[in-house]
Amino acid sequence: MTVHKALTVAGSDSGGGAGIQADLKTFQELGVYGMSVLTALTAQNTQGVHGVFPVPPEFIAQQMDAVLSDIGTDAVKTGMLFNSIIIETVAKKLKEYNVRNYVLDPVMVAKGGAPLLVTEAVAAVKEHLLPLATVVTPNLPEAKVLTGMEKIETKEEMKEAAKLLHDWGAQHVVIKGGHGTDDIVTDLLYDGREFVELSAERFHTQHTHGTGCTFAAAIAAGLASGKNVREAVKQAKVFITAAISHPLGIGHGHGPTNHWAYRREGSNDV
Numbered sequence: 001m002t003v004h005k006a007l008t009v010a011g012s013d014s015g016g017g018a019g020i021q022a023d024l025k026t027f028q029e030l031g032v033y034g035m036s037v038l039t040a041l042t043a044q045n046t047q048g049v050h051g052v053f054p055v056p057p058e059f060i061a062q063q064m065d066a067v068l069s070d071i072g073t074d075a076v077k078t079g080m081l082f083n084s085i086i087i088e089t090v091a092k093k094l095k096e097y098n099v100r101n102y103v104l105d106p107v108m109v110a111k112g113g114a115p116l117l118v119t120e121a122v123a124a125v126k127e128h129l130l131p132l133a134t135v136v137t138p139n140l141p142e143a144k145v146l147t148g149m150e151k152i153e154t155k156e157e158m159k160e161a162a163k164l165l166h167d168w169g170a171q172h173v174v175i176k177g178g179h180g181t182d183d184i185v186t187d188l189l190y191d192g193r194e195f196v197e198l199s200a201e202r203f204h205t206q207h208t209h210g211t212g213c214t215f216a217a218a219i220a221a222g223l224a225s226g227k228n229v230r231e232a233v234k235q236a237k238v239f240i241t242a243a244i245s246h247p248l249g250i251g252h253g254h255g256p257t258n259h260w261a262y263r264r265e266g267s268n269d270v
Ligand SMILES: Nc1ncnc2c1ncn2[C@@H]1O[C@H](COP(=O)(O)OP(=O)(O)OP(=O)(O)O)[C@@H](O)[C@H]1O
Pocket: 018, 107, 109, 110, 111, 138, 139, 140, 176, 177, 178, 179, 185, 186, 187, 200, 201, 202, 203, 204, 205, 208, 209, 210, 211, 212, 213, 214, 215, 237, 240, 241, 244
């Protein structure tokens, strides 16, 4: 039996809906062996982020060494990296171990508005991580911050942002449309040559905590199992749409998505 492996380098969400918890659940659901390197702990629930405790960079490096020198991985996803020292540490290790399938989710702000990346670190994301990325997956506000564009609302503006991020080194760019307002939510994939639109019904729900983490983790799982980027992104879109459309309804705020909905969708047991 071939075991496909994926590693998430991200923050912990004590509420279980985002961060490494969402990533590991997604890896498991997609049949991939999941591993995790913690960059920060958050005291977090569906109502917001109540505290952030960054992990010392030396210990992040030690976790990456431990996993990559022994088990190895078929794909890496990064999420919350919090500051520029952590970004530089992670970039150095990705290069040292010659990581191939790298999904960069440029996490900046939690749904409730809490910062998960200090503002000064945006330059480090562009300088150290974008050039290593097989796929980068910004939402609309993140794409604006990374590109410096004044607004990204239309398809043409999404395309312009994708081209800039590709020019700056990312091999593929997915601009996520979750933060838009249309009844159809459209993500845009760009590979440097052509654009592919991935559309789905927009669900009017507040249970969208961790959608970005789950989507990027699903792309990493697809790449780890040998899919090409287009196939992996398409599968991730189906996975996240299923997860959003069958909410669990837990907590008092922005609840988590349903990570087992994709697997159980055909069984009326979601
Ligand atoms: N209400 C919704 N209905 C359907 N699909 C959605 C909805 N919200 C987000 N999505 C999809 O979920 C995925 C993640 O997009 P989104 O823009 O929410 O990411 P994000 O803002 O990075 O998430 P996070 O809050 O976890 O950081 C995309 O594929 C997007 O199209």
